[in-house]
Amino acid sequence: MLASYVPDLANFRSTLDQYSQQWQERASEEQQQALSSYLNDDLLAKQLAKAWLGSEFIFHCCRDNPGLLLELLQSEELQETWSRETFTRNLQAHAKGVEKDSELDRVLRQFRRRAMIRIIWRDVNQLASLEETTADMSALAESCTQLALEFHYAALVKRFGLPIGNESGRIQSLVVLGMGKLGARELNVSSDIDLIFAYPESGETEHRYVEPGGRAKKTTSNQEFFNRLGQKIIKSLDAQTVGGFVFRVDMRLRPYGESGSLVMNFGSMEEYYQTQGREWERYAMIKARVIAEGGPQTDVLSEEPVQEQSAGEELMELLRPFSYRRYIDFSAIDALRDMKRMINREVHRKGIATDVKLGFGGIREVEFIVQVFQLIRGGRDQRLQERRVLKLLPLLQEDGYLPEGAGDKLAEAYRLLRHVEHAIQGYQDKQTQALPIDAHDLERLAWVLNYASWESLAADLQQHREQVNAEFQAVIAEPEEETKEDDESDAFLPLWLGELEDESAIELLEQRGYQQADKLLQQLRDLRQSRAILAMQSEGRNRLDKFMPRLLHTLSQGRNPDEDIAETLSRVLGLVSSVARRTIYLVLLTENPVALAQLVRLCAASPWIADQLSKHPALLDELLDHRSLYSPPSRQELADQLRQECLRIEWEDLEEYMEALRYFRMANVLRVAACEVTDAMPLMKVSDHLTDIAELLLEEVIELAWQQMIARHGRPRNSNGDNVERPEFLVLGYGKVGGIELGHSSDLDLVFIHGGAAGQSTSGRDDSGERSLDNLIFYTRMAQKIIHIMNTQTVSGQLYEVDMRLRPNGNSGMLVTTIAAFDQYLQEEAWTWEKQALVRARAIAGDRELAMQFDTVRQNILCQPRELAALREDVVQMREKMRKHLATQGSEGEKALRFDIKQDVGGIVDIEFMVQYGVLAWAHEQPSLAQWTDNIRILGCLEQTGYLSAEDTAQLIEAYKAYRSAGHRLALQRQKSVLHGKTDFQAERQTVQRLWQHFMQLSE
Known part of the structure; x- marks a missing residue:
């Protein structure tokens, strides 16, 4: 019957017949007869046919609850336009008499399902304009949020009392800001909602309605009161239950993102946006609107008069100057360009060009x-x-x-x-x-x-x-640079196409300054005949034919006389082969001569960079702006960038999250490498930037692992049995990351500490069926997840290789330990080499309180008095053992022709062992020696405390920097840290050997 109202196209009628049959199988005879009477109305019949065929969601809801469809038809609400007040009134009617959280959650989900059927029905049948549909969705979100707020506010007041402001003495309300499309009343039909929670003043709760003779009830701070309120609102809206969810809630637009408080008072909000607010947050805040408010205006317990200005209006007044400057502000264009460029990169990398x-x-x-x-x-x-x-x-x-x-x-x-x-x-x-x-x-x-x-x-x-x-x-877009068709570039086209005789081709190359012309000619010939190029479609080949003359012309311009142009061409052609199926990258380089010039420059300087670009061509986007390429962002800017990129990703989408983290690392490490190979940044700054990148990524990985764990098992509980809001988890960095000396390909030596209360377990997730876990097991699994996120090979490779062998008892030890157990191990069981390693250990990510506890443990261990002869013997034996296994082997003549910068006599490890020995030997007398973890500053402390002369210190620091600089340079050339032949480091090696002999005897 319904099928007659749809065209006989793409099995529409067959699908609709199946739907009708499924509904009838679930419906009673009375319901079937009732529906038949409604379908006598052709208009309703057409609407039902289009609603079912246009929305599986509507059909499934109607099939699973046949009576719901009849209720909607009888009420005629499918034909009605609703206001925000209508949503609120109808929802309150559904929620009348609700007393328990579970009852509220069920009512919200039932109302949401009914409202969504109405909204989508009207949308697919063109009964509502775009403005009405988006306004309805926004009103649904607002009314549900407001009801949840009022319900949980009243419940918390009964438990803790009314939140009172310290300064005004007024009852405090919670203000809920809707961001994005919700703030603009433009919410789409299946959207999450971006919220920010705030309240006016700090203070304490008071029980103003205690009955005479009644016992004093528990009170709490306003911060805790509203934090609990925010959590309950989110749970009522976001939790996935048997009845589904109401709205997915995203709180990551709040100040400081996931690391920030769930709720902030107005003063803290204002200070944040005035002092730390970013350009992209300005962009987000222009959509902000108060969508719900609970407190004096809605609290039935309050006897105070309603304030003339609501708290929400007050908050918006405070925030408006942040978004809207009194002057004409053209700087906004660059901020929006950056955001769009980032989105374009995501679209391009993920192949989601069809995304509307x-x-x-x-x-x-x-x-x-x-x-x-x-x-x-x-x-x-x-x-x-x-x-x-x-x-x-x-x-x-x-x-x-x-x-x-x-x-x-x-x-x-x-x-x-x-x-x-x-x-x-x-x-x-x-x-x-x-x-x-x-x-x-x-x-x-x-x-x-x-x-x-x-x-x-x-x-x-x-x-x-x-x-x-x-x-x-x-x-808004940056104007593309004008590129003239110049004869210099065009002259290379017949050469690339193979239209010139070899003699003419070599002559052309030599005229343009190319050496080894015959070798270059063979490289071009090999590329043309390669499988990747022969398999190209016509459009891709046209793009390649436009690109190659530009490349050859660029290679011939401004070359360093010592540059091996054949080698540079070979590296660039490796990239060309890798993008043979994604020739949009060739268009990018052809139309952006600045980017092409940077590509040639960086490939000439470093095969490591060339490899990175060939493996991950999406990084070519980073070459478009040479200013940002050679000016890596500060740590705060990096944190801001990482937060923006992760905001768009759901926590449960682990694969996409891992890819985003890897791209962030690759893009920013590329910038640092570009600065290093062009001498735009000194060695120490290079390591600082690389270390910052690793630490910020670790913070994000901890948050990701935490969110995934609590989604399955609930939150760990503290010793009082209360849920823990933030992970009591700390990551210690050892070695290069601990010493702030990270290189481009360094792995991370890590140790995990947790502060979970013994004997307690997580709250569990009743709706998901996942059981609760003992705190230790929870944090152990969280640690495993962190390692998985870091180590797993994805399309973009590893994030970092993680080495956990420095944890207590090494590979046989527990993956995560408590600070007390860690301290006990170091006191009673640790070998001398483990205490040497502790010199370069520091907290690099995680809980700040645990970090302070670790600092105390580290200081206490390093500052213990030691018997110097035994210490020196242990250090020397360990150094000899390492040399035996890792240093250059062979005859004395062979050793003289090779120098391993790190492991050979007079190299980096000798300096590091001297530093570690000095800290362990004398920190009990001079605690400042245990303050730092990087060798340069520790050497400075050894000089200041009189254990090294100024001259010896300067020589060791210069040798150490020279070695590290050479190691970085070799890594960027894809070479091992071994020099062959007579080296330039003879003087440095002799200095280090001399000081080793002298230094290790100082204790006698």
Whole structure:
């Protein structure tokens, strides 16, 4: 019956017949008769057919609960337009009499399912405009959040009392900011919600309604009260139960992200945004809006009058100056360009060009066009502080910010893109913006949007996306550098195509300054005849034919006389072969001569860099801006960048998270390597930057492992039985990372400490069926997950190779230990070499309190008095053992012709052992010797305390720096740290040997 209302296309009728049969199998006879009576109305019948065919979500809800469909039809709410007040009123009616958290959660999910059917039904049947659909979704999120807030606020007041501000004495309320599309009332039909929680003042709770003679009840700080309230709101909305979820809640836009407090008071919020707020946070904050508020205005227990200005209004007044500057602010363009460049890189790397949100000419580009004008001029022109895109576009066109007609075209494109997004998401209630791949799904999508075929929809989409991108390029994108077709480049085309005789080709190369012309000619011939090039499609071959003359011309310009151009060409051609199936990278280099010049320069300087680019061509994006390439970001900027890149990824998407972390490392290590090979950064700064990158990534990996663990097993409990909010987990770095001397290919020597309460276990997750775990097991598994995230080989390789052999008892020891057990081991069981290793150990990521405890343990161990003769014997024996196994072997003549910078006599390890011996020998007299973990500063301390002369110290430091610099240089040349033949380090080796002999006798 229903099938007659849909076209006989792509099995639509067959699918609908199956749906009708499945519904009837679940429905009673009375329900079937009731539905038949409704379907006598052709309009309703058509709507039901389109709703079921356009949304599996609606059909499954109706099939699983046949009575729900009849209730909706009878209530006529499918035909009604609702206001925010209607959502609130209807939800409160459903929640009447609810007393328990579980009851509230069930009601919220039932209401959400019913509301989603109504919203999607109206959307697929074109009964609601785009504005109504997004407003309905936003109102649903707001009403659910408000109800959860009010319910849990009242429950916490009964338990802890009313939160009172220290300064005002007023009852405090929780303000919930909706960010992104929720803040703009533009929420899509299957979206998560970005929230920020805040309250006005610090203080304590009070029980103002204790009955006479009643016992005093427990109180707590306002921070703890609102932190608990925030957690309960999130659980009521986000937890996946039998009834599903209400909204996925993302709190990562709050100050300091995941490492920040869940809730902050207004003063702390204002200070953060004034002193530490980033440009991308300005961009995010222009969408912020108060979507829920609980406190004096809603708390039925309060007898105080409602304040004239709500807390939410007060907060927005405090935050407005952060987003909107009083002057015209053109710096916003660069910030948005950077964000779009990062998104483009993600789209390009993941191959999600069909994404109607993030892809070419997508929703995000329309939003960026609008927001750049908001950030630049919104402080002066308050009309631009409007949050909704479709309200702003006409205004921008009217005031001349956009060319005549451009605003109309963008609005039209935006509407189509958002309708497509809703049709994609409404089908299965999934958060995706990617166009389907299956032909049947494409036809269904087109039919839902009232197109005759997918081809006609695809043509419309392409036209609109091209218009959006053209406007985006005009408004926000960096103008591409003009590239002239010059004769110098064109002259190499016949050479590359093999159209010249060998004699003419060699003559051309020699005229352009090439040496070894015959060798270069053979390299080009080999490339042309390689399988990768022969298998290219015509478009890819055309791109290659445009690129190669540019490459050959660039190679001939500004060369270092000592440069082996044949070797450089070979390295670049390795990259060309690796991108033979992804020739968009050749377009990038062809159209960006600056990037091509940087590629040639870096490949000439380092085969290691060339290898990295060949293995991971997405890194070529980093060459586009030579300013950022040779100016690595500060630690704070790195942290900010990492946070931005991870914000878009769900915690449960481990594979995508791992790829994002690996790309972050590769891109930033490339910048450091570029600076090093071009002498733009000294050695010590190189190690500082590489160490910063590793530490920030470790912090993110800890957070990722923590989130995944608590999602399965709940939170560990402390000794009082309360849930722990942050992981009591510490990562110690030994060796190079501990000594802040990390190299480009260094592994990480790590030790894990946990502070979990003994005898306690995690809270467990009833909804997932996962059992709780003993705290020790929890942190052991968390440590295993950290190692897995770091060590696993993905498409982008390892994040870092992790070595855990320095933990107590080595490979036979526990993976994670307590600080007390760690201290006991060092006191009673550790060998001298383990205490030597402790000299270069420091806390590099994790819990700050545990880090302070470790610092105390380390200081105590290193500062213990020792019998110097026995210590010296242990150190010398260990050094001899290492030389026997790791240093250069062979005859004296052979040893004289080879020098292992690290292991041979007079090398790096000799210096390190002297330093470690000095700390263990004299730190009990001079505790400052145990303050640092890097050899340079410890050597300085040995000089200051009189154990080394100024001259000897200077010589050791210079030798140490020279060795390390040579080691870095060799690593970037893909060579081992072994020098052959007569070396330049004879003087340094003799100095180190002399001081070794002298230094190790000082205790006598």
